[in-house]
Amino acid sequence: MKDNMNQLPKSDNEVNELLNKFVSSTHSPQGSFTADKSFNTLQKKLHPAKYRLRPYQYISAAAAIILILGFSWMFYYNTQSVSIKTISTLAEIKKIKLPDGTQVVLDRYSSIQFPERFKEKIRDVKLSGEAYFEVTKNPAKPFIVETQSVNIQVLGTHFNVEAYKDDPSVTTTLLEGSVAVSNKKQNRRLILKPNETAIYNKLSATFTHLKKVDAEKDIVWSQGILLFNSVSMQEIALTLSHKFNVKIEIDNASLRNHKFTARFDNQENLYEILDLLKSTGNFSYQKVDNKIKIQLK
Incomplete structure (x- = not known):
């Protein structure tokens, strides 16, 4: 055992010399295997070269990241509650x-x-x-x-x-x-x-x-105009009730069906409108609480 230990190489030169003897004893072509080449091959096996991306691969990777971020944002955007x-x-x-x-x-x-x-x-x-x-x-x-x-x-x-x-x-x-x-x-x-x-x-x-x-x-109201062209008093009362937030009742059937043609602007209030209509419609009105009652004279 001691003799074998004494025969082990003790320096790098001895290791190279031993490797060269081993290679020369084989039938490999001259120079195909040497201690230096074998060592370099071993190093490459242990430490493989780093993988390098080609330019088009960088572009593809960037596009994939953008798509992922885009879909993530769309999912977030569409799942958020909207007030x-x-x-x-x-x-x-x-x-x-x-x-x-x-x-x-x-x-x-x-x-x-x-x-x-x-x-x-x-x-x-x-x-x-x-x-x-x-x-x-x-x-x-x-x-x-x-x-x-x-x-x-x-x-x-x-x-x-x-x-x-x-x-x-x-x-x-x-x-x-x-x-x-x-x-x-x-x-x-x-x-x-x-x-x-x-x-x-x-x-x-x-x-x-x-x-x-x-x-x-039908849209002149958007310009602040009330336009009645041969419109029944019932329809006029309904329109006025919406425009002035008041309930209007007509107690006579013939008066409800009586038609008027008139035009009013945004400056005229409810009572001014009713006063103008009653001058040709032969009716009177009175306010009771939040309600306007219209009746024949």
Whole structure:
């Protein structure tokens, strides 16, 4: 054992000499294997060269990272809750701009609800009262106005909706574009063209389709004008009750059906309007609490 220990190489030179003797004793081609080459080969096996990315691989990796970040942001954006805004009016007309750029004119004593940002596949708003819409076009994201009884779906158009909670009907008048008006159960649907009106009767759940109407007259209210062109006193009373937030009752059937033609501006109050109407309508009125009672003289 001691003899074997004494025969072990004690320096690097002795190791190289021993390796060279071993190689020369084999049948390998001269110079194919040497101590230096064998050592270098061993080093490469133990420490492989670092992998280098080609330029196009850097671009692909960057694109993948961007896609991952993009999808992550979209997921985060669409899963975050969105607060709902409600805008209501009193005795004034208000102009509103929605998050998508849609312009809305909100009539007196009306309200509209909409999200701070439209994040779903549709742009959905809720209306109580009357409003005129100029919708920003976006075919990929339809615009829907929800009322208590009907929904109005559009892609980009100008239209007016009158949908007061206590009214027996909901009226939609189209100025430009195309809209689809349907009831909540989706079993009644009406497509409107410009200068057409859909009147939905809440009690009978039926639509009345009026063609060749003067749609411009239906939105003069947005300019602060009340226009009555051969309109019954019953309809005038209903309009005035919305504009001035007061209940108006007519106790005579013939007076309810009596028609008036008149024009009033935003500066005239309820009593000035009634005084002008009664001068030609042969009626009188009185206020009791928050109610106006109209009767024949």
